Structure formats: C-alpha cells, structure tokens
C-alpha cells in the first residue's frame with residue numbers, strides 16, 4: 619500500500635521545548651524604567667520583574683554568559699521564556715509599585731510565594747490612629763491596618779517610602795501621638811518634610827487627607843494621588 623505523503627509545518631520540526639529566538643524583541647526594548655513579564659509557551663506569566671532600564675535588565679537574562687553562570691532556578695526560568703511583555707513607566711518607584719501589583723495579580727511561579735517567604739515586605743498604615751504613619755512589615759494581620767504590597771525589593775521599597783513621606787509631608791517619628799517634646803528634637807518640619815501635626819500646624823482632617831493621597835500612591839493610582847497633590 620502506497621503511503622500518504624507527509625506534510626508538516628516547518629515549526630513542528632522544532633522540539634516543543636525549544637523557546638523562540640527573542641533577541642530582536644529584546645534589542646528593541648527601550649532604555650526606560652518599567653516592568654517586564656516573562657511568559658511560557660502556554661502564554662502564562664511565569665515571572666514579573668522591575669527595571670530602571672528595561673533594555674539593560676532584560677538583555678542580561680539573554681546574555682550567553684548569564685546562562686553559563688546562572689543558578690539552576692534562573693536557568694530554568696530562561697529556558698521557559700517564550701514571550702516578553704513590558705510596561706514602561708516614568709520612574710523607578712512607579713515600576714516597583716506596578717511590579718508588586720502584577721505579582722499579586724498573576725502570582726507567577728518564579729516569583730517566590732509571598733505569604734511564605736519572609737523576604738517580602740508590605741507597607742501598612744492605620745487610618746484610625748490620630749496621626750497615622752506608614753510602616754514596613756513582613757506579616758499581614760487582621761488588625762484594622764491597611765496593607766499595600768507585597769514588594770520584592772526591600773532597598774528600593776525603603777527609598778520609595780522616604781520619597782512618599784517627603785512628597786505628602788508625612789511624619790516619620792515613632793510615637794503613637796507625637797507632641798511638642800518630639801517637635802523640639804525634630805528637623806522634619808524645618809526642612810519641609812513633615813506638616814507637623816504634633817504642634818497643630820495642620821489639622822487632623824488635613825493630615826488624614828495627605829495620608830489618603832499617599833494610600834492612592836501605594837495602590838498605584840498615580841492620577842488620583844498626584845493630580846491632587848500638585849494642586850496643593
């Protein structure tokens with residue numbers, strides 16, 4: 619019996635496990651801050667990362683020397699990347715916030731589980747405090763606080779937290795209710811970093827309005843937080 623001629627698409631000859639060549643896509647990435655999402659062959663997001671320079675950061679993954687020196691987990695990640703999606707933003711802090719948001723949304727398997735991994739930090743604030751202050755924590759509790767994150771880069775998060783305090787004139791002192799005695803030893807008001815609720819330079823309502831804008835910032839709601847603050 620004569621066999622039917624076999625016709626096949628050229629792609630079907632490639633082993634299923636061979637990822638496509640993404641070098642052209644990587645070459646065209648902008649030198650801008652942003653977030654990158656790596657996807658597997660089923661188009662599932664497997665890793666989310668942030669970068670000050672998307673082009674530089676993503677290129678590092680595909681550099682031949684990186685493949686040689688990377689640990690097993692990173693090599694496995696590199697070998698699973700079939701597509702890359704990027705989102706550019708204006709600043710690195712914005713990239714950090716967006717990264718946290720996307721990791722929470724996709725729970726990519728190469729980003730370590732937040733709930734179990736002690737390295738990840740959250741930002742918390744209690745809006746019922748007289749003058750709420752933003753703090754870092756590793757544990758989320760049912761305690762009435764509002765939590766933001768988790769965030770994967772502790773150093774960058776700490777810088778973003780100080781930037782946020784400056785931007786919204788929020789206090790960084792520790793007492794639950796700061797008083798005049800605290801003010802005497804504090805320069806934050808002099809350098810215009812804090813609106814000084816401790817000595818009533820701002821009402822509680824005014825201070826809470828600043829805190830709420832900062833919450834919008836942590837939620838990644840740039841327009842709502844930043845339009846309002848620029849009109850102050």
Ligand code: SF4
Nearest residue numbers: 789790791804812816
């Ligand atoms: S100015 Fe007052 S409220 Fe602000 S950080 Fe200093 S002591 Fe705290």
